[in-house]
Amino acid sequence: MGILDSFFNLINDLTWGWALIPFLVVLGVFFTLVSDFVQIRFFRRMFAVLKGDPEARKQGHVSSREALLVSVGGRVGGGNIAGVAVAITVGGPGAVFWMWMIALVGMATSLIECLLAQTFKEAQSDGTYRGGPARYITQGLGPEFRWLAVVYSICLIAAFALGFNAFQGNTVAGAFEESLGTPRLYTGVLLAGIAGLVVYGGIRRIARVADVIIPIMAIGYLGMAAIVVLINILHVPAMIIDIVANAFGLREAVAGGMGAAIAQGLRRGLFSNEAGLGSAPNVAAVAYVPHPVSQGIVQSLSVFIDTIIICSCTAFMILLSDVYQPGAEDMDGVVLTQQALASHVGGWSSYFLTAAVLLFSFSSIIYNYYLGENALSFLTGNPMALHGLRILVIVLVFFGANAPDALYVFNFSDPMMGVLALVNLVALAMLFPTAMRVLKDYRAQLAAGREPVFDPEAFPDLALDKAAWTDAGEDIRRD
Incomplete structure (x- = not known):
């Protein structure tokens, strides 16, 4: 076991420690500049999807909104509660600013990877679609790169489906045991049973469940944050000034100053919103949309919701409280958030936070x-x-849920995610010219005064599944 731990720690150091974060940042900035700040120019269009598409459901498709909510449910997890607290403790208030910055850059990266997933998606016999990095690697780069897609797929299964789901079960069981005294065995049985009912229903059932629980989860957490902000409204301007000042080293709240703020903010932002990691495109591809860029824009909104909104809620709760101690690295992230929230609204908030952890973690599991x-x-x-x-x-x-002391078995999750992220980023760099062609087509149709519809015949050199686009214009024709 010691040899395996050393091996996975080495992979983790070579990816997250040396290559991955700089690669993500540089590529995100490059995508933003070359695409002419696409995530900002199309920001208003992101919110059109929230009204839903009932016709897509009638036709048996997963709608764009449902795909968005599945993606939000996956991105928003325990890290939005515990991870943000740790980032602020270690990096100071300035970490929040750099978390915002990497989210704005990551919105462009997510748009590019998700429009590629839509472009190269494949129609299934049951009326759904499949896509993602494995498919845009083989179809976009050619069959000689299939081995790269296989590496990606194996790492995706190991990291997300197996390792991270065990961690999510542990998070929920721990929260219930701490706040309600519920034995881990009971929580594990309940959580596994509910998860089984959902996963055996396939992507349609997953999408339907997400369409219900994600809005409840997000609105409830936003509501609690709004209450905290209103209670402390007079202190909000000073908090914002403190965040910016610490971000640029004008006030050093922790050892390391500006460097610690940047490192923690970038790391937490990237871990939380997953932009560029190659996970979200798998879900983005299932949506029924008239043009690939439409879902790319929607997935940018997912990054915005996760980091700019949800992570900021946690940060504000902590920074506006009197329990925050910069540099207190021995403080558990969930405990800090619980104590901060209790200082604002009372001890009952621990039950609210337990419910939030349950919804956040369950949405991540599915x-x-x-x-x-x-x-x-x-x-x-x-x-x-x-x-x-x-x-x-x-x-x-x-x-x-039942093995709190045995989770070292799943230490391979982070290095496996590091490998799949590097594979995805290499593919994105190679396929960026293709993404720009699709984006140019979308912009040209908008400039011509019509709602863009994707025509695979306009891209004869690409290995596209034309059956996946036979209904692309349905939404437009209904209008």
Whole structure:
């Protein structure tokens, strides 16, 4: 076991420690500049999807809004509660500013990777679609790069479907045990049972569940943050000034000053919103939209919701409280958030936070499962393999909830995510000219005064599944 731990720690150091974060930042800035700040220019269009598309459901498709909410549910997890607290403790208030900055850059990266996932998506016999990095690698770069897609798929299954789902089970069980005294066994049985009912329903059931629980989750958390801000409204301007001042080293709240703020802000932002990591495109590809860029724009909104809104809620709760101690690295992230919230509204808030952790973690479980299912569908079409994955996910959720001292087994998750992220970023760099062609087509149609509709015949040199776009104009014709 020691040899394996050393091996995975080495991979983790070589990815997250040396290459990945600079690569993500540089590529995100490059995408932003070359695309002429696409995430800002199309910002208003992001919100049109929130009204939903009932016709898409009638036709058996997953709507753009449902795909967005599945993605938000996956991005928004325990890290938005615990991770932000740790980033502020170690990096100071300035970490929040750099978290915002990497989110704005990441919106462009997410748009590019998700429009590629839509462009190269494949129609399925049941009326749904599949896509993601594995498919845009093989279809966009050619079959000689299939080995790269296989590496990506294996790492995706290992990191998200298996490792991270065990962690999510542990997070929920720990929160229930701490606040309600519920034995981990009971929580594990309940969580595994509910997860089983959802994952055996496939992407349609996952999307329907997300369409219900994600708005409840997000609105509830936003509401609590709004109450905290209103209670402390006179202190908000000073908090914002403190965030900016610490971000540029004008006030050094922690050891390391500006460097610590940048490092923690970038790391937390990237871990939270997953822009460029190659996970969200798997979900973005399932949506029924008239043009690939439409869903790319929507996925930019997912990054905005996760980091600019949800992570900021946690940050404001902490920074406006009197329990925050800069540099107190021994403070557990969830505990700090709980104590901060209790200082504002009272001890009952621990129950609210437990419910938030449950919804956040459960939405991540079903999202992580679908990522594994999609990767497995690329590796093999054997239905027994899919059945085996579902059983394994359910078992690991239960095991994670009941084995708080044995989670070192899942230390491979972070390095595996590091490998799949590097694979995805290399593919994005190589396919960026293709993405720009699709984006140019979208902009040209907008300039001509019509709502863009994707025509695969306009891209004869690309290996596209034309069956995935036979209904592309339906939404436009209904209007």
